[in-house]
Amino acid sequence: xxxxxxxxxxxxxxxxxxxxxxxxxxESFGVPxxxxxxxxxxxxxxxxxxxESHGVARLRSYYSLLKxxxxxxxxxxxxxxxxxxxxxxxxxxxxxLVVGPQANEIAMDKADQVGTGWVAVRNxxxxxxxxxxxxxxxxxxxxxxxxxxxxxxxxxxxxxxxxLGTNPIxxxxxxxxxxxxxxxxxxxxxxxGKIEMAQRKKTxxxxxxxxxxxxxxxxxxxxxxxxxxxxxxxMGRETGGHKGYCLSSMVDLLCGPLSGGNWGPFTPAFTVxxxxxxxxxxxxxxxxxxxxxxxxxxDLEEFKSQIDDWIQTFRxxxxxxxxNGPLIPGDPEREAExxxxxxxxxxxxxxxxxLQFIADDSGIELG
Amino acid sequence: xxxxxxxxxxxxxxxxxxxxxxxxxxESFGVPxxxxxxxxxxxxxxxxxxxESHGVARLRSYYSLLKxxxxxxxxxxxxxxxxxxxxxxxxxxxxxLVVGPQANEIAMDKADQVGTGWVAVRNxxxxxxxxxxxxxxxxxxxxxxxxxxxxxxxxxxxxxxxxLGTNPIxxxxxxxxxxxxxxxxxxxxxxxGKIEMAQRKKTxxxxxxxxxxxxxxxxxxxxxxxxxxxxxxxMGRETGGHKGYCLSSMVDLLCGPLSGGNWGPFTPAFTVxxxxxxxxxxxxxxxxxxxxxxxxxxDLEEFKSQIDDWIQTFRxxxxxxxxNGPLIPGDPEREAExxxxxxxxxxxxxxxxxLQFIADDSGIELG
Numbered sequence: 001x002x003x004x005x006x007x008x009x010x011x012x013x014x015x016x017x018x019x020x021x022x023x024x025x026x027e028s029f030g031v032p033x034x035x036x037x038x039x040x041x042x043x044x045x046x047x048x049x050x051x052e053s054h055g056v057a058r059l060r061s062y063y064s065l066l067k068x069x070x071x072x073x074x075x076x077x078x079x080x081x082x083x084x085x086x087x088x089x090x091x092x093x094x095x096x097l098v099v100g101p102q103a104n105e106i107a108m109d110k111a112d113q114v115g116t117g118w119v120a121v122r123n124x125x126x127x128x129x130x131x132x133x134x135x136x137x138x139x140x141x142x143x144x145x146x147x148x149x150x151x152x153x154x155x156x157x158x159x160x161x162x163x164l165g166t167n168p169i170x171x172x173x174x175x176x177x178x179x180x181x182x183x184x185x186x187x188x189x190x191x192x193g194k195i196e197m198a199q200r201k202k203t204x205x206x207x208x209x210x211x212x213x214x215x216x217x218x219x220x221x222x223x224x225x226x227x228x229x230x231x232x233x234x235m236g237r238e239t240g241g242h243k244g245y246c247l248s249s250m251v252d253l254l255c256g257p258l259s260g261g262n263w264g265p266f267t268p269a270f271t272v273x274x275x276x277x278x279x280x281x282x283x284x285x286x287x288x289x290x291x292x293x294x295x296x297x298x299d300l301e302e303f304k305s306q307i308d309d310w311i312q313t314f315r316x317x318x319x320x321x322x323x324n325g326p327l328i329p330g331d332p333e334r335e336a337e338x339x340x341x342x343x344x345x346x347x348x349x350x351x352x353x354x355l356q357f358i359a360d361d362s363g364i365e366l367g
Numbered sequence: 368x369x370x371x372x373x374x375x376x377x378x379x380x381x382x383x384x385x386x387x388x389x390x391x392x393x394e395s396f397g398v399p400x401x402x403x404x405x406x407x408x409x410x411x412x413x414x415x416x417x418x419e420s421h422g423v424a425r426l427r428s429y430y431s432l433l434k435x436x437x438x439x440x441x442x443x444x445x446x447x448x449x450x451x452x453x454x455x456x457x458x459x460x461x462x463x464l465v466v467g468p469q470a471n472e473i474a475m476d477k478a479d480q481v482g483t484g485w486v487a488v489r490n491x492x493x494x495x496x497x498x499x500x501x502x503x504x505x506x507x508x509x510x511x512x513x514x515x516x517x518x519x520x521x522x523x524x525x526x527x528x529x530x531l532g533t534n535p536i537x538x539x540x541x542x543x544x545x546x547x548x549x550x551x552x553x554x555x556x557x558x559x560g561k562i563e564m565a566q567r568k569k570t571x572x573x574x575x576x577x578x579x580x581x582x583x584x585x586x587x588x589x590x591x592x593x594x595x596x597x598x599x600x601x602m603g604r605e606t607g608g609h610k611g612y613c614l615s616s617m618v619d620l621l622c623g624p625l626s627g628g629n630w631g632p633f634t635p636a637f638t639v640x641x642x643x644x645x646x647x648x649x650x651x652x653x654x655x656x657x658x659x660x661x662x663x664x665x666d667l668e669e670f671k672s673q674i675d676d677w678i679q680t681f682r683x684x685x686x687x688x689x690x691n692g693p694l695i696p697g698d699p700e701r702e703a704e705x706x707x708x709x710x711x712x713x714x715x716x717x718x719x720x721x722l723q724f725i726a727d728d729s730g731i732e733l734g
Contacts, residue, residue, distance in 0.1 A: 083481055083660070083663040085451070085481040085484075086481075086483050088665060110452075114452040115452040115485070116485050118482070155684075155687070157694075159684040159686065163684055163693075185610045189607035211687070215687035216687075216688060234607075235606060239556050239573060239602060242694070243553075243600055244600070244601075247550075249550070253548065253677065256673070256677075257540070257673035257674055260669075264677060282673075293453070297453060298455060303625065309648060310623075313631055317528060318528045320522070320582035321527070321582050326523040329616060
């Protein structure tokens with residue numbers, strides 16, 4: 001997270017301030033209070049955990065889509081197919097931040113009943129950070145899985161155009177004494193937000209993050225934004241780019257075709273300004289949630305002790321030259337959260353300007 | 368799969384020839400006929416599909432371990448914990464090629480009953496290609512998942528020693544008219560077999576595949592073999608190496624701690640010659656199988672039609688310069704299988720020598 005470039009100027013807000021603002025904005029469109037509260041919680045959690053690309057920086061997109069009536073603020077979320085361990089949910093074009101948590105709860109309820117629950121969701125929208133959902137599973141002593149397909153931005157290996165989203169995967173494992181292992185990763189080398197950040201900071205990007213519109217690897221963030229694409233994790237063929245493409249495809253196939261949602265290049269655009277695909281192959285975006293009751297597999301305390309041991313073992317790895325040795329997945333986010341709950345969330349000025357735009361446009365005070 | 372170096376000399380065998388030899392070898396240790404047959408099927412399928420690193424090239428390791436009585440040829444495979452959608456299986460230190468298929472069937476049976484089935488397996492050994500298991504799921508109109516942890520060979524990001532295996536993930540999706548999408552990938556840039564192949568061919572490896580024993584990136588395959596390690600998929604921090612490390616860890620955590628198997632650096636060595644860790648944290652290796660009944664989520668024919676559409680859409684992607692455009696996951700393996708079923712399996716001479724060693728040592732004719 002720490003780049004060598006000087007940090008741009010920021011303005012710091014408390015989590016409560018941002019939560020209240022987001023909640024008020026959602027409620028102003030008729031989102032029920034409890035839903036608006038949770039949606040705000042997810043967005044602010046992202047900023048707290050240092051994943052700025054998915055936090056309040058996205059509020060303007062949600063705002064625009066709600067204002068344009070492209071998202072249903074009061075969806076009738078329904079199970080349209082079900083077995084004891086599975087369900088398919090139609091999100092009625094609600095906010096992903098509203099549909100996602102409810103679908104995830106269905107998965108967790110099923111895991112309590114039959115050991116595991118898997119829920120495919122269609123007709124939904126962007127659901128915030130994938131990690132939120134698996135942190136919920138931890139509260140129930142379950143291992144949660146969370147995936148979503150997203151607006152198209154990544155080229156498949158050997159491709160020269162956007163065909164897949166950043167399509168994240170999250171999963172978490174609870175420790176006993178140690179904090180949990182929390183994996184939350186896009187299946188691209190970086191989230192698109194990193195390209196936008198480089199664009200805002202006017203810095204170059206490493207070769208391997210993206211291609212230009214001709215399909216050539218580029219270090220210019222503008223070339224990626226301007227009709228180019230992210231590369232898949234692993235980058236070129238020789239270094240395993242086909243594997244990142246496979247992972248991104250896996251997420252897309254589980255979230256799209258399996259739920260009856262859109263997939264690949266036909267996923268809905270996240271912002272009003274983006275060009276929409278002229279073709280629809282399903283309804284809305286798709287998510288895919290899994291939950292596994294730990295006790296269904298092994299004694300819970302034994303499992304947590306093993307996770308503690310795993311964490312301590314990996315922390316003791318011999319460090320690579322010039323490093324402090326391996327981190328445990330979730331370390332950077334947890335450390336950011338500790339700091340930011342205490343001292344607030346620094347937002348870069350373009351994001352503050354977006355929030356101010358919403359405040360001015362809606363009459364809701366930013367505080 | 369096509370490198371620019373000249374191919375080493377090979378000797379070609381038919382699939383039937385190799386199958387018969389492998390089966391005879393397994394049976395000679397008392398492996399029951401049906402088990403030996405299936406174990407041979409999995410090994411030879413790997414060679415047919417062009418994944419030479421996991422095919423009969425591994426027979427000598429299995430042979431040595433069976434001969435040293437480190438693997439149980441007639442395991443009493445038992446479910447030790449169970450819910451309607453989940454099970455934990457103890458493989459009684461059997462061949463992974465025997466334990467794996469039985470555990471996978473339990474997952475598939477559960478998926479038929481409650482929509483999804485997930486089975487953690489401990490006290491098992493190497494199970495061949497991850498892809499075999501998900502191809503089985505396709506026969507039952509299910510989406511199969513297959514993972515295993517493996518002998519330690521990969522460094523975590525920022526680490527300078529071997530802490531994780533190549534820890535593969537496989538999953539497959541059936542088409543209607545098109546052949547299935549089959550994902551089968553190590554969570555390292557390459558399988559360790561590729562390093563060994565480079566060593567045998569005396570060629571260098573790309574920067575990013577591995578590190579030397581000091582933790583520095585190297586292009587010398589000998590330096591990786593001699594106390595170095597594979598890097599995780601994504602390689603360094605800037606290009607997403609933490610994500611490959613996360614994926615490999617995910618597989619390890621599901622296969623090890625969740626099943627009660629060993630994990631990380633404590634996984635058993637695959638060959639008699641390798642140094643064994645002095646510590647055990649569980650029993651044997653671990654696998655993790657999942658199965659999802661497609662009809663539990665969506666109409667089967669609708670799903671298959673969508674997969675066809677997905678395949679055709681991705682095949683039509685604008686190609687990157689100098690390429691023929693994206694492949695569909697599973698293309699290279701399926702094409703190899705078509706060719707090799709017809710014209711035989713070319714084995715490089717060091718592998719032939721290994722088989723001949725087994726033939727001479729056991730008195731079983733290579734044919």
